[in-house]
Amino acid sequence: MEKVRIGIIGCGKISSIYFKNCKTFSALEVAACADLNVARAQASAEEFGIPKACSVEELLADPDIDLVINLTIPAAHASVCIQALEAGKHVYVEKPLAVTREEGQNILAVAKRNGKLVGSAPDTFLGGGIQTCIKLIQDGWIGTPVAASAFMIGRGHEHWHPDPEFYYAPGGGPMFDMGPYYLTALVALLGPIQRVTGSAKISYPERTIMSEPKFGNKIKVETPTHIAGVLDFHSGAIGTIITSFDAFGGSQLPRIEIYGSEGTLSVPDPNTFGGPVSVRRLDAKEFSEIPLTHGYADNSRGLGVLDMAYAIRNNRANRANGELAYHILEAMHGFHDAAKDGKHYIMQSSCEKPKPMPGHLVRGLLD
Numbered sequence: 001m002e003k004v005r006i007g008i009i010g011c012g013k014i015s016s017i018y019f020k021n022c023k024t025f026s027a028l029e030v031a032a033c034a035d036l037n038v039a040r041a042q043a044s045a046e047e048f049g050i051p052k053a054c055s056v057e058e059l060l061a062d063p064d065i066d067l068v069i070n071l072t073i074p075a076a077h078a079s080v081c082i083q084a085l086e087a088g089k090h091v092y093v094e095k096p097l098a099v100t101r102e103e104g105q106n107i108l109a110v111a112k113r114n115g116k117l118v119g120s121a122p123d124t125f126l127g128g129g130i131q132t133c134i135k136l137i138q139d140g141w142i143g144t145p146v147a148a149s150a151f152m153i154g155r156g157h158e159h160w161h162p163d164p165e166f167y168y169a170p171g172g173g174p175m176f177d178m179g180p181y182y183l184t185a186l187v188a189l190l191g192p193i194q195r196v197t198g199s200a201k202i203s204y205p206e207r208t209i210m211s212e213p214k215f216g217n218k219i220k221v222e223t224p225t226h227i228a229g230v231l232d233f234h235s236g237a238i239g240t241i242i243t244s245f246d247a248f249g250g251s252q253l254p255r256i257e258i259y260g261s262e263g264t265l266s267v268p269d270p271n272t273f274g275g276p277v278s279v280r281r282l283d284a285k286e287f288s289e290i291p292l293t294h295g296y297a298d299n300s301r302g303l304g305v306l307d308m309a310y311a312i313r314n315n316r317a318n319r320a321n322g323e324l325a326y327h328i329l330e331a332m333h334g335f336h337d338a339a340k341d342g343k344h345y346i347m348q349s350s351c352e353k354p355k356p357m358p359g360h361l362v363r364g365l366l367d
Contacts, residue, residue: 010071118322123304127273143262198229
């Protein structure tokens with residue numbers, strides 16, 4: 001298959017795993033990288049052996065770039081995606097797809113007008129852990145799924161992140177930061193969401209940065225930091241989710257559990273690609289760990305880009321696609337809206353349940 005030439009925009013903290021992994025995927029060629037700080041792009045190019053480091057404008061103008069990976073901050077996701085699409089590139093963006101629903105809709109509209117694909121993180125649901133869970137559900141190990149629970153409880157990014165301010169601005173918070181992993185996994189397992197409701201609050205209006213280099217600086221919190229939600233899926237299953245930057249501990253809670261008519265499925269951390277996966281069936285007294293049926297169980301960020309490359313060359317839909325990402329974006333806003341308005345939020349979008357991955361793939365290959 002002809003390689004898809006990619007350019008990476010945004011050479012911050014998360015970019016290193018994309019550089020490392022995309023260089024190992026046979027269908028991809030990392031041709032260039034760019035950043036608002038060109039010196040940072042040059043440093044990344046030198047570290048990872050990328051042939052070209054340049055400004056964002058130069059990368060977008062390069063006719064040899066087929067696909068742009070957008071690793072900018074959330075507030076810039078929409079503008080960079082739209083610039084790339086208008087420049088004739090396919091685009092894959094880190095989560096969330098955009099900050100607002102209007103921005104997300106605009107990205108999809110521009111992509112459709114230009115005949116280009118949109119992809120979005122998270123792609124962790126393509127890894128061996130959650131793909132094994134999908135297969136177990138399909139094979140009837142827990143019967144008919146009737147309910148689900150998900151928990152992401154932590155103390156906040158100001159304790160460790162060097163630049164934590166944007167996590168407390170609009171488009172941040174635990175729902176927009178970590179919710180995409182949990183909600184995308186739930187949709188991959190149970191299908192699209194019909195409606196959501198929830199409660200949300202800002203528990204601490206001000207945060208103190210405890211990490212370097214900004215130790216002691218204050219952050220004004222502008223987005224809810226504890227969200228408790230309920231999801232009704234089109235399949236009939238009912239889910240609950242808590243995302244929080246306000247609590248310590250929570251280590252005994254499951255990441256995700258799926259409750260079925262014949263058993264319960266324990267799903268691994270959706271921010272990872274691997275396991276463990278375990279099942280407790282009706283006749284069992286405890287959970288049993290299940291060997292993974294699928295590959296890509298290590299840190300495989302960029303797997304969604306690889307799948308997108310195959311989609312481009314083979315004229316098929318990509319799994320971590322824009323419609324799925326927009327559905328998740330709308331649901332996240334829906335929790336906030338429901339909390340503010342005191343009523344259910346009815347989802348206006350839907351999406352296809354992502355097609356399962358082939359089992360036991362050789363690393364670097366898909367189709």
